[in-house]
Amino acid sequence: MKIIDILRNSIKTTIDERGRIYIPKMVREQYNLVSNDELFILLHKDCFYIYSSQNLEKLFKNIKH
Numbered sequence: 001m002k003i004i005d006i007l008r009n010s011i012k013t014t015i016d017e018r019g020r021i022y023i024p025k026m027v028r029e030q031y032n033l034v035s036n037d038e039l040f041i042l043l044h045k046d047c048f049y050i051y052s053s054q055n056l057e058k059l060f061k062n063i064k065h
Contacts, residue, residue: 021050031055 013022023033033039033052040056042049051059 011024011027013024015021028034031052032054038053040051040053042051
C-alpha cells in the first residue's frame with residue numbers, strides 16, 4: 001500500500017493543550033460515539049489504535065472464533 005492511499009483514507013485532527021484528541025463529528029456519528037463513551041488505546045510498535053468498548057468486544061469475539 002502506498003502512502004498516498006493511506007492518506008486518502010485518513011482524517012487530520014489535533015491534540016489540544018490538555019492532551020485531548022478531537023474526533024470529528026462525522027467519525028463520531030459513523031461509529032456511534034457519544035460523550036463519555038469509554039475508548040481504549042491499543043499500542044503496537046510505532047502506532048496506536050483507538051477502539052470503542054463496542055468495537056473492542058466485536059474484535060475479541062472475532063479473535064476467539
